[in-house]
Amino acid sequence: MSPVTILDGPMGTELLARGVPTPLPGWSAHALESAPEVVREIHRAYREAGAEIHTTNTFRTRPVLFEDWEALARRAVRLAREGGVERVAGSIAPIEDCYRPDLSPAAKDPSGTRAAHRALAEVLADEGVDLFLCETFPSTAEGLLAAEVAVATGIETWLSFTAGPEADLLTPAEVAAAAREARERGVAAVLVNCIPARVTLAYVEALAEAVGGVLSFGAYANAGHVDEGMGWSAVPGAPDAYADHAESWVRAGATLIGGCCGTGAEHVAALARRLGSVRRSD
Secondary structure: OOOOEEEOOOOHHHHHHOOOOOOOOOHHHHHHHHOHHHHHHHHHHHHHHOOOEEEOOOOOOOOOOOOOHHHHHHHHHHHHHHOOOOEEEEEEOOOOOOOOHHHOOOOOOHHHHHHHHHHHHHHHHHOOOOEEEEEEEOOHHHHHHHHHHHHOOOOOEEEEEOOOOOOOOOOHHHHHHHHHHHHHOOOOEEEEEEEEHHHHHHHHHHHHHHHOOOOEEEEEEEOOOHHHOOOOOOOOOHHHHHHHHHHHHHHOOOOEEEEOOOOOHHHHHHHHHHHHHHHHHO
């Protein structure tokens, strides 16, 4: 098997778990103003758990949401660095709701969509991110546009799609088709995220068929419903239950593995323990 890279876990649900308000529509970005020390500590916790790639808290740093969005985006990169991390991925997310592909402006205003994503990409590039993670796109068209402008900076770019919490926004076949297009646009890796862990394998297998052997691919799933016992609270055995699913993704060829909503540092630590043998065996 190929070596596995361990990604970090979520920022938003970890902020909530630590008592930091994340009101919509700015969500986790508010913490850059109200609780920067908590953002820094979350990065540190993921580093200590074994994460090798750390994502900036820039999921919602947008001009339409914050007048000082650029300063917040720059602060997010600095906070990740101050958490002691080595490789920082600049997060670029959908302009609108990540569970509402119908709201994406990509079809009606592709040039405006490119401009919006380019603005954030240029700030993150200037602040020195090591790579871009264009993430949680339910609209494959918008995800590809975001990745396109990120690639144009000359910085390594990953693209991650989501089928949503009910896995009904994109089919595995649609993700596979988008992955092939992403390859043509210069993307270095394709992932899926924020899909329940119990159903993520089908999407990983679709990525394997589409770009396996050509691009790196992977997954960082959410913990599913609370009663599935994989996260959202201190459920005994939850991290190992999540890692069980992650092992199936690695067997399908995935080499980029992390956690999304409802997981935490304990889940990342379980991934590092469980998949560390994969890294050493190659």
